[in-house]
Amino acid sequence: MPDNKRILITGNNGYIGSVMAPWLQGQGFDVIGLDTGYFSACTLVPDRAVVPTVRADLRDVTAKELAGFDAVIHLAALSNDPIGNLNTAWTREINSQGTIRLATLAKQAGIPRFILSSSCIMYGTSEAAVVDENSPLAPRTEYARSKVEAEMALRALADDRFSPTFCRNGTVYGLSPRMRFDTVLNDFMGNAFTTGRIVIHSDGTPWRPVVHVQDVARAFQAVLEAPLETIHNEAFNIGAEEINYQIRDLGRIAAESVPGCELASVPQPGADQRTYKADFAKFKRTFPGFSFRWTAKDGAKELYAAFQEIGLKHSLFTDKRFTRLSWLRHLIDSKSIDESLRWTEVRADASRNRAKVSTG
Numbered sequence: 001m002p003d004n005k006r007i008l009i010t011g012n013n014g015y016i017g018s019v020m021a022p023w024l025q026g027q028g029f030d031v032i033g034l035d036t037g038y039f040s041a042c043t044l045v046p047d048r049a050v051v052p053t054v055r056a057d058l059r060d061v062t063a064k065e066l067a068g069f070d071a072v073i074h075l076a077a078l079s080n081d082p083i084g085n086l087n088t089a090w091t092r093e094i095n096s097q098g099t100i101r102l103a104t105l106a107k108q109a110g111i112p113r114f115i116l117s118s119s120c121i122m123y124g125t126s127e128a129a130v131v132d133e134n135s136p137l138a139p140r141t142e143y144a145r146s147k148v149e150a151e152m153a154l155r156a157l158a159d160d161r162f163s164p165t166f167c168r169n170g171t172v173y174g175l176s177p178r179m180r181f182d183t184v185l186n187d188f189m190g191n192a193f194t195t196g197r198i199v200i201h202s203d204g205t206p207w208r209p210v211v212h213v214q215d216v217a218r219a220f221q222a223v224l225e226a227p228l229e230t231i232h233n234e235a236f237n238i239g240a241e242e243i244n245y246q247i248r249d250l251g252r253i254a255a256e257s258v259p260g261c262e263l264a265s266v267p268q269p270g271a272d273q274r275t276y277k278a279d280f281a282k283f284k285r286t287f288p289g290f291s292f293r294w295t296a297k298d299g300a301k302e303l304y305a306a307f308q309e310i311g312l313k314h315s316l317f318t319d320k321r322f323t324r325l326s327w328l329r330h331l332i333d334s335k336s337i338d339e340s341l342r343w344t345e346v347r348a349d350a351s352r353n354r355a356k357v358s359t360g
């Protein structure tokens with residue numbers, strides 16, 4: 001895909017989006033964001049660039065608003081299991097129904113490419129040694145089910161005018177303006193830095209593919225630029241063989257990155273034993289020139305340096321702004337968003353806000 005193509009990135013204001021959108025902008029794409037801004041106030045480090053952003057809920061978007069784009073990168077979602085457990089209906093409505101509606105409108109608007117940010121979580125706790133894109137899907141949570149439902153429905157929309165692609169990410173880590181400390185390596189590093197101690201509650205054996213947020217941005221770019229026939233209606237596990245880690249390895253890497261940090265194992269009944277070792281051969285085969293630049297060790301070093309610069313304290317590390325579930329709960333409790341997860345104050349003048357292009 002040549003430069004300056006027009007790309008709509010939903011969820012550009014979130015953890016991955018606030019890295020990916022400026023990255024693609026820097027690569028010459030004309031990027032417009034669309035985000036309801038749940039986490040606009042949750043900034044750990046400054047934004048890297050100004051990205052024109054329409055503040056809107058993806059559930060309310062119209063086909064007219066989608067006219068003129070060459071591709072949609074769809075990141076917007078309620079982005080983890082705990083939020084899905086809080087209220088299953090919200091996750092279904094935004095992640096599956098919202099995605100299906102958005103893709104249907106994108107197709108109607110004549111947008112040829114639609115890249116869905118999906119997840120390896122859909123493989124569930126796999127009995128298989130490794131899971132590839134043809135492995136049975138065994139979603140165990142509402143969040144995982146929402147991604148499966150969205151993928152299935154989008155598959156049915158594919159035709160010679162509309163090419164959906166499903167990028168199944170591992171767990172993402174690394175520094176982002178809209179930081180999340182509720183993903184595994186970021187959490188380990190925050191604990192290591194602010195308490196000098198990492199506690200692993202599972203038995204440490206579960207496999208977890210982890211991928212750096214900047215590599216995710218680059219991988220999505222590769223998909224964006226690929227000939228349609230290579231990515232049409234295809235799913236890809238996003239990562240590389242060498243970035244499959246066991247939880248105990250991630251704990252060790254984080255502990256070794258912070259001088260004096262202790263690594264403790266305190267197995268607890270009911271601890272997170274989800275395990276999935278992903279096979280990344282298909283991505284490698286399809287994108288032979290692409291290499292994942294970040295290892296978990298590099299990412300741990302990056303976070304350590306950033307935490308030093310910020311002077312990260314335990315109170316900031318555990319602040320509700322950096323745990324998606326806690327912040328959404330806060331928005332609900334403070335009545336900033338209503339029972340449908342829409343902003344209460346935006347509702348009154350929604351059309352004005354939707355027309356307005358802001359930055360973020």
Ligand SMILES: NC(=O)c1ccc[n+]([C@@H]2O[C@H](COP(=O)([O-])OP(=O)(O)OC[C@H]3O[C@@H](n4cnc5c(N)ncnc54)[C@H](O)[C@@H]3O)[C@@H](O)[C@H]2O)c1
Nearest residue numbers: 011013014015016036037038057058076077079117169172
């Ligand atoms: N972070 C990971 O480890 C990871 C792993 C696999 C897949 N993913 C997927 O990648 C995507 C991005 O993840 P993230 O970590 O950046 O999540 P995030 O929670 O940080 O960002 C999601 C963004 O979507 C926006 N959003 C949510 N609902 C919306 C709605 N109804 N209308 C408009 N905007 C809405 C939020 O305001 C937020 O800015 C998600 O689809 C997630 O499921 C993330």
